[in-house]
Amino acid sequence: MILDTVFIEGLHTRAVIGVYEWEKEIWQDLVFDIEMEHDNRVPAMDDDLSKTLDYEAISNAIIEFCRTKQFELIETLAERLCAQLIEVFNLTTITMTLRKPGAVPAARAVGVKIRRTA
Numbered sequence: 549m550i551l552d553t554v555f556i557e558g559l560h561t562r563a564v565i566g567v568y569e570w571e572k573e574i575w576q577d578l579v580f581d582i583e584m585e586h587d588n589r590v591p592a593m594d595d596d597l598s599k600t601l602d603y604e605a606i607s608n609a610i611i612e613f614c615r616t617k618q619f620e621l622i623e624t625l626a627e628r629l630c631a632q633l634i635e636v637f638n639l640t641t642i643t644m645t646l647r648k649p650g651a652v653p654a655a656r657a658v659g660v661k662i663r664r665t666a
């Protein structure tokens with residue numbers, strides 16, 4: 549059982565996302581919190597970046613995905629992005645919280661949280 553994680557908190561990205569026609573013409577803010585299970589003793593043993601989940605590379609992959617893909621629902625974006633990250637970075641388990649801060653003006657944020665396993 550893996551007890552360690554690598555996390556990314558408050559990652560700001562922009563995407564064309566939303567169900568309404570006006571939303572398909574604008575960029576909107578999205579904010580991600582990500583937790584990925586990993587045995588952190590392995591990279592720590594050799595002080596070796598190649599044995600970690602590289603949070604910089606994963607952050608850049610998330611930003612690029614949001615920049616280049618378009619969906620209506622944040623559920624769809626979260627699902628497809630988790631699938632890609634699991635495949636590309638060989639993740640075992642990922643928990644993703646995706647907030648769309650501007651969507652409901654009366655709320656600080658709305659969003660979804662999913663947990664997916666390879």
Ligand SMILES: Nc1nc2c(c(=O)[nH]1)N=C([C@H](O)[C@@H](O)CO)CN2
Nearest residue numbers: 565566567568620621622623651652
């Ligand atoms: N569960 C969801 N509800 C809503 C979504 C969504 O992606 N998931 N999207 C919208 C609109 O696009 C909204 O963000 C416009 O402000 C409405 N509800």
